[in-house]
Amino acid sequence: MNINFNKLIKFIIPFLYISTVVYLIEVGLYIYLPKNHIVNIKHNLTTLEYKRFNIVKSYIDTKEKINKNKVKKEYKLLSNLILKAIYVSSEHKGWIIIEQRKNHNTHILECNEYFNGYKLVSLYSNYVVFVKNHKEYSLKLVKEGVKNYILTSKPKFIQHQDSTIIVKKDLIKQYTKNYKKIWKEIKIKEIKVDNKIDGFKVLKIDKKGVFYELGLRKNDIIKAVNNTELKSYKDAFTIYGKIKYLKELNLKILRDKQEVEINYELQ
Amino acid sequence: MIKIFKVVLYILFAIYLFVALLPKENLYYKILQEVEKYGIEVDTKKLQDDYLSFTVFDSIVYYQGLEICEVSKVKTSTTLYDTKIYIPSIIFSGMIKEFIPNTLRQLTITYSIKDIYKIKLQGYLGKVVIDGIVDLQKHILQIELIVPAKLKHKYKTLRKFMKPTSKGYRYEYKF
Numbered sequence: 001m002n003i004n005f006n007k008l009i010k011f012i013i014p015f016l017y018i019s020t021v022v023y024l025i026e027v028g029l030y031i032y033l034p035k036n037h038i039v040n041i042k043h044n045l046t047t048l049e050y051k052r053f054n055i056v057k058s059y060i061d062t063k064e065k066i067n068k069n070k071v072k073k074e075y076k077l078l079s080n081l082i083l084k085a086i087y088v089s090s091e092h093k094g095w096i097i098i099e100q101r102k103n104h105n106t107h108i109l110e111c112n113e114y115f116n117g118y119k120l121v122s123l124y125s126n127y128v129v130f131v132k133n134h135k136e137y138s139l140k141l142v143k144e145g146v147k148n149y150i151l152t153s154k155p156k157f158i159q160h161q162d163s164t165i166i167v168k169k170d171l172i173k174q175y176t177k178n179y180k181k182i183w184k185e186i187k188i189k190e191i192k193v194d195n196k197i198d199g200f201k202v203l204k205i206d207k208k209g210v211f212y213e214l215g216l217r218k219n220d221i222i223k224a225v226n227n228t229e230l231k232s233y234k235d236a237f238t239i240y241g242k243i244k245y246l247k248e249l250n251l252k253i254l255r256d257k258q259e260v261e262i263n264y265e266l267q
Numbered sequence: 268m269i270k271i272f273k274v275v276l277y278i279l280f281a282i283y284l285f286v287a288l289l290p291k292e293n294l295y296y297k298i299l300q301e302v303e304k305y306g307i308e309v310d311t312k313k314l315q316d317d318y319l320s321f322t323v324f325d326s327i328v329y330y331q332g333l334e335i336c337e338v339s340k341v342k343t344s345t346t347l348y349d350t351k352i353y354i355p356s357i358i359f360s361g362m363i364k365e366f367i368p369n370t371l372r373q374l375t376i377t378y379s380i381k382d383i384y385k386i387k388l389q390g391y392l393g394k395v396v397i398d399g400i401v402d403l404q405k406h407i408l409q410i411e412l413i414v415p416a417k418l419k420h421k422y423k424t425l426r427k428f429m430k431p432t433s434k435g436y437r438y439e440y441k442f
Contacts, residue, residue, distance in 0.1 A: 033293035
């Protein structure tokens with residue numbers, strides 16, 4: 001066998017050169033590139049835990065608590081009240097008109113409201129049910145001259161009370177289950193400052209919609225919810241996910257370059 | 268002629284050797300570091316470094332701390348002709364799955380020397396076909412969603428983000 005080693009070496013040498021150059025480049029790359037990567041995902045779950053502290057309310061609550069501690073004469077519901085009218089909406093809810101036998105004072109009571117410690121829990125066509133100390137008390141409608149009404153209008157989900165807006169949880173449930181409904185009524189876009197999210201701007205709002213009734217207006221910039229600044233989509237999604245569990249909600253809004261706060265009580 | 272053949276052979280050898288010896292794992296970490304600057308974090312369980320391919324297994328993608336999707340496998344392979352990234356499935360999680368179909372299937376990203384200025388994307392989002400192009404010359408990302416006629420009403424919400432076309436919807440982004 002006659003092998004020309006000179007030719008073979010001449011053929012191999014360029015490959016060796018290339019291999020060396022490539023190897024050196026790869027070593028350089030290896031030195032430059034990071035050796036590992038640590039994932040640092042911040043599960044910031046502290047958001048929305050903040051609750052607005054109302055000094056006046058807390059004072060009243062304490063006062064009520066003190067009053068409750070005082071020994072009171074038991075109020076006898078059935079013997080002291082006359083049920084004058086029942087307004088029943090869907091799911092045994094609505095309101096009633098009651099009259100006190102003693103002084104003939106009339107009261108309007110909504111479902112889940114208390115009267116002298118008795119909670120009105122459900123309404124039927126001719127009687128209502130109160131609960132106290134896990135005991136149920138039914139109060140029948142007086143037949144003479146009174147009627148019961150079936151509500152035809154929609155139950156009111158939003159009520160304005162002083163500086164607070166009371167929102168029924170049923171409404172929140174409706175909207176959190178159906179996001180399409182949200183998009184129909186409101187259009188929101190993130191605001192970026194130095195490539196970082198700094199709130200969400202209301203681009204479009206339906207004037208007949210719920211969000212308008214809740215106090216939001218076009219060009220509002222929602223800066224914070226419950227004192228937690230909206231700095232990412234995560235913050236916005238966390239609110240979306242947790243809203244049904246909250247009792248109070250506070251929005252910090254930038255409207256016409258002025259900071260506005262809207263308080264909601266979720267019932 | 269022999270000289271040209273030799274030069275081509277050396278170039279091919281250099282390319283293959285470069286790809287084979289490339290510290291792909293470290294390069295992947297570098298990419299993760301870079302995307303982290305945009306709020307994207309990827310938690311990967313397993314990496315497999317082969318000579319001409321690199322596979323990432325079981326990754327969870329987070330955007331600003333929010334879980335976006337789970338990716339079971341990402342295989343990057345290169346040949347002389349093209350470089351392909353193949354993702355069998357992306358399962359969207361968290362809130363995202365409420366907005367779009369749950370799983371993105373058979374996503375293929377191809378970069379070919381036949382058209383050096385274009386990166387092609389192809390995949391399936393439920394019954395919707397995704398066809399996209401990244402034009403490196405014009406700096407445009409264009410994604411076309413081909414929606415079956417029966418399902419057009421189902422994806423009405425996409426109108427908020429995409430332009431309706433005769434086939435479905437189109438998304439364009441200039442970078």
